Structures are given as structure tokens and as C-alpha cells.
Amino acid sequence: xxxxxxxxxxxxxxxxxxxxxxxxxxxxxxxxxxxxxxxxxxxxxxxxxxxxxxxxxxxxxxxxxxxxxxxxxxxxxxxxxxxxxxxxxxxxxxxxxxxxxxxxxxxxxxxxxxxxxxxxxxxxxxxxxxxxxxxxxxxxxxxxxxxxxxxxxxxxxxxxxxxxxxxxxxxxxxxxxxxxxxxxxxxxxxxxxxxxxxxxxxxxxxxxxxxxxxxxxxxxxxxxxxxx
Amino acid sequence: xxxxxxxxxxxxxxxxxxxxxxxxxxxxxxxxxxxxxxxxxxxxxxxxxxxxxxxxxxxxxxxxxxxxxxxxxxxxxxxxxxxxxxxxxxxxxxxxxxxxxxxxxxxxxxxxxxxxxxxxxxxxxxxxxxxxxxxxxxxxxxxxxxxxxxxxxxxxxxxxxxxxxxxxxxxxxxxxxxxxxxxxxxxxxxxxxxxxxxxxxxxxxxxxxxxxxxxxxxxxxxxxxxxxxxxxxxxxxxxxxxxxxxxxxxxxxxxxxxxxxxxxxxxxxxx
Numbered sequence: 001x002x003x004x005x006x007x008x009x010x011x012x013x014x015x016x017x018x019x020x021x022x023x024x025x026x027x028x029x030x031x032x033x034x035x036x037x038x039x040x041x042x043x044x045x046x047x048x049x050x051x052x053x054x055x056x057x058x059x060x061x062x063x064x065x066x067x068x069x070x071x072x073x074x075x076x077x078x079x080x081x082x083x084x085x086x087x088x089x090x091x092x093x094x095x096x097x098x099x100x101x102x103x104x105x106x107x108x109x110x111x112x113x114x115x116x117x118x119x120x121x122x123x124x125x126x127x128x129x130x131x132x133x134x135x136x137x138x139x140x141x142x143x144x145x146x147x148x149x150x151x152x153x154x155x156x157x158x159x160x161x162x163x164x165x166x167x168x169x170x171x172x173x174x175x176x177x178x179x180x181x182x183x184x185x186x187x188x189x190x191x192x193x194x195x196x197x198x199x200x201x202x203x204x205x206x207x208x209x210x211x212x213x214x215x216x217x218x219x220x221x222x223x224x225x226x227x228x
Numbered sequence: 229x230x231x232x233x234x235x236x237x238x239x240x241x242x243x244x245x246x247x248x249x250x251x252x253x254x255x256x257x258x259x260x261x262x263x264x265x266x267x268x269x270x271x272x273x274x275x276x277x278x279x280x281x282x283x284x285x286x287x288x289x290x291x292x293x294x295x296x297x298x299x300x301x302x303x304x305x306x307x308x309x310x311x312x313x314x315x316x317x318x319x320x321x322x323x324x325x326x327x328x329x330x331x332x333x334x335x336x337x338x339x340x341x342x343x344x345x346x347x348x349x350x351x352x353x354x355x356x357x358x359x360x361x362x363x364x365x366x367x368x369x370x371x372x373x374x375x376x377x378x379x380x381x382x383x384x385x386x387x388x389x390x391x392x393x394x395x396x397x398x399x400x401x402x403x404x405x406x407x408x409x410x411x412x413x414x415x416x417x418x419x420x421x422x423x424x425x426x427x428x429x430x431x432x433x434x435x436x437x438x439x440x441x442x443x444x445x446x447x448x449x450x451x452x453x454x455x456x457x458x459x460x461x462x463x464x465x466x467x468x469x470x471x472x473x474x475x476x477x478x479x480x481x482x483x484x485x486x487x488x489x490x491x492x493x494x495x496x497x498x499x
Contacts, residue, residue: 014340075334076338079337080353083350228303
């Protein structure tokens with residue numbers, strides 16, 4: 001198994017045993033379940049989905065920050081580093097593990113959300129809906145990377161607090177303060193009214209991926225200087 | 229691990245060459261650092277430790293010795309300076325990555341791991357063959373006194389003692405040439421700790437950072453004293469006996485002061 005595979009495996013098992021994996025997955029699934037089980041019109045369902053997914057993404061950022069920071073503080077990252085696993089590989093391993101869980105969660109909430117939305121309205125385009133959730137998945141990657149960046153710099157509690165605050169600020173700021181920039185979660189609310197929803201989803205997803213890449217690079221640079 | 233454990237330590241230098249009289253005279257450096265700086269902890273710290281030395285590192289303040297070992301292990305970054313281990317400045321697998329091992333006060337193991345899992349993981353990362361892996365795991369378990377029943381139990385269920393034994397076993401499995409021990413095995417009873425840390429191997433170089441030097445009696449042959457981020461003294465432990473000083477923080481500090489006074493005197497009164 002590759003070194004990244006080893007770190008992904010360890011991270012997955014750590015997430016599973018500490019219930020963080022369940023917390024993240026349950027967060028996403030609960031959002032989807034709430035959207036599909038509670039009665040409402042299509043706009044109401046989409047708002048519920050968008051707000052719920054945003055909250056789950058913030059939880060993801062918090063888990064990312066806590067996980068890598070705790071790994072550093074408890075010397076687990078150091079244990080790997082002294083066995084010739086590079087710091088970049090440790091970061092990549094955690095990122096991949098968290099991405100796998102988050103993408104699974106977003107897929108689950110997307111499926112449940114589609115079941116609810118398609119029942120409320122038959123005019124909703126399934127491709128546009130899927131593309132929007134693809135964009136949301138990319139957004140979740142960006143917040144995971146943000147969480148990792150804080151986790152690399154700060155101690156667990158401070159990193160978690162900072163990740164929650166920054167993620168909430170980014171989502172709220174993008175949603176309310178920048179009316180011309182559509183975050184994927186914000187675009188989801190307006191999905192039925194958007195003239196070119198797929199285009200908006202792709203733009204939002206692309207911007208999120210670029211932001212995620214930048215944050216991962218910053219986290220990588222910070223981890224190179226951090227104490228393990 | 230049997231008492232002959234050190235004889236099979238991996239090295240790019242053949243055994244016959246290590247035994248050559250010329251090398252015994254030269255005493256090549258296993259660990260050396262030059263002008264290391266890190267915040268206020270290390271200030272132009274330079275040190276050279278020959279192959280096979282067992283060096284106790286004591287410092288004022290206490291944390292400096294740990295910082296030095298962490299910098300040498302690559303866990304903390306130096307602001308400046310050069311670290312050379314086993315003749316290489318390259319910390320990757322192709323350099324000294326697999327020739328040095330570090331054991332700190334925290335084992336760094338996941339609490340859900342069993343000792344066997346941890347050792348298999350450590351051996352797997354070394355890329356050992358199946359037979360070699362089994363041989364080294366068996367030796368490490370025997371040396372650290374981890375019974376088969378304990379080896380199947382999560383380290384969190386075995387308490388800090390099992391965790392620290394497993395930490396040591398996972399270090400020994402690499403059969404390193406340089407072993408950096410930072411306040412190791414404090415959860416283990418003194419006599420047993422003493423036995424565990426008497427790791428055999430003529431070519432094995434050990435740097436041991438300790439805040440309680442008295443507890444390391446018999447484990448080390450030399451002592452280094454760091455003050456204000458610099459090495460003030462490197463001397464055989466026997467020098468303490470000769471000066472009538474105990475192997476304690478105060479005793480080592482006094483010896484450093486005595487040696488410094490001798491140096492000043494020699495400079496003031498040239499022969």
C-alpha cells in the first residue's frame with residue numbers, strides 16, 4: 001500500500017472510532033431526511049437543503065481542524081514523520097479521508113433532496129440539480145481545506161473554533177454580502193429560477209476547487225514549518 | 229530482543245570496516261549539528277556525537293534538550309543551522325530517514341491500535357519482507373516484554389505502560405543506527421525502565437534527553453549540558469565522579485562551571 005493509502009486508512013479508522021465519521025455523515029443525511037420528510041413547497045425544500053448542507057459543511061471544517069490538530073499535538077503525525085512519511089503525505093492522507101466522507105455525505109443528501117424536490121415539483125431538471133450538488137461537494141472540499149489549514153497552525157480547540165467561525169463567515173458573507181457571486185449552496189435556493197443553473201453550478205464548483213487547492217497549498221506550507 | 233540485537237543493525241558500512249583500527253581512532257560522527265537556531269531555545273548550538281556514544285543531554289531550561297532532540301529528529305524545524313545524521317543531511321528515506329528513530333514522552337500511537345497492529349504498521353512502512361517483519365516484531369516484543377495476550381489488546385486498555393512499551397518496540401523494529409530518546413518510558417517502573425533502555429549495539433548511538441539525570445545512571449557514558457541554547461559541556465560521566473559530583477542537574481551544571489573556569493585559567497596562563 002502507498003504511504004498516502006496508509007495515512008488515509010489510519011485517518012478513516014480514527015474518524016470511525018472517534019465517531020467523527022458518523023457525526024459528519026449523520027449531519028448530511030439528517031439534512032436530507034429533514035428535507036424529504038417535512039412537507040413543503042419546492043422553494044421551502046431548497047432553502048432547507050441549502051441551510052442544512054451549509055451547517056453540515058461547517059461541521060466538516062470543524063472536524064478537519066480538530067482531527068489534524070489533535071494528530072499533531074498527540075504526536076501521531078510525528079510518529080509517521082519519523083518513519084519517513086512526508087508532511088505533505090500526512091496532510092494529503094487526511095484530506096482524502098475527509099473528502100471521501102464528505103462527498104459520500106453530499107451524495108446522500110443530494111439523493112434524499114432530489115426525492116423530496118422531485119415530489120414537490122415535476123419541472124426540476126435532474127441534471128441541473130445534480131450539477132448543483134456537484135458544486136456543493138466542491139464547496140465542502142474548500143471548507144475541509146480551510147479546516148485543515150487552521151488545524152495545522154493552531155491547537156485543537158482554537159483550530160476548531162476558528163474553522164467554524166471562518167466557514168460560517170465565508171458562507172454567510174458569500175450568501176448575503178456578495179449578491180453577484182453565487183455560492184453553490186446559495187444557488188441551490190434559486191435553482192428553479194436560474195436561467196442557466198448548470199453554468200452557475202460549474203462556475204461555483206470551479207471557484208470552490210481553486211479555493212480548496214490554494215488552501216491545501218497554504219496548509220502544506222504551514223505544516224512544513226509546524227511542530228509535529 | 230536478544231543481547232546480540234545490535235550486531236544486525238542496518239548500515240551502509242560493512243561490519244569489518246566499522247571494526248577497522250583507523251575508524252576506531254577517527255570515531256566518525258553519528259549525529260552532528262552546526263549553528264542550530266530555533267527561537268530562544270537554541271542559539272548557535274553545535275554538537276558532534278561519535279558513533280556508538282551514549283549521551284545524556286541535560287539543559288537549562290529543561291525544555292531545551294527536548295527541543296534539540298526534536299530538531300534532530302525533524303519534528304521541529306530549526307530557524308537556521310545544519311543537521312547531519314549518519315553522515316547525511318538528507319532526512320528522506322534515501323538519506324538518514326530510516327537510520328534514525330525517535331521516542332518521545334508521548335508514544336504517538338493511536339489509542340485503538342494493538343501493539344501488534346502498531347508493529348506491523350511500522351514494519352510495513354519500512355518495506356520489510358514477510359519473514360524479516362516477523363523476525364523483527366518477535367524480537368521487539370520479547371525485548372519490550374509485551375506478552376502475546378498484551379499484544380492483542382488495544383494500547384488504551386493496557387494503560388500508559390503498554391503504550392510506552394509499544395512505542396519503544398515500534399522504534400526498535402527499525403533497528404536504527406541513531407536513537408533519540410526524549411524523556412522516554414516514564415510510566416514504567418525504574419528497574420524495568422533501566423533494563424528496557426539498555427539497548428544493545430556497539431554501533432548504536434543514543435542521545436537521551438532527561439530532566440532527571442540521576443535516573444539515567446548506567447545508561448549513558450557521556451553527558452552534555454546545554455545552557456542558554458548552547459552546548460556548554462560534553463564530558464564523560466566519569467568526570468563527575470572524579471570531581472565528586474553527583475549525576476544530577478546541579479552536579480552537571482557545577483561540572484560545566486568547573487570546566488569553564490579551567491578553560492579560562494588555561495587561556496589566562498599559557499603553558
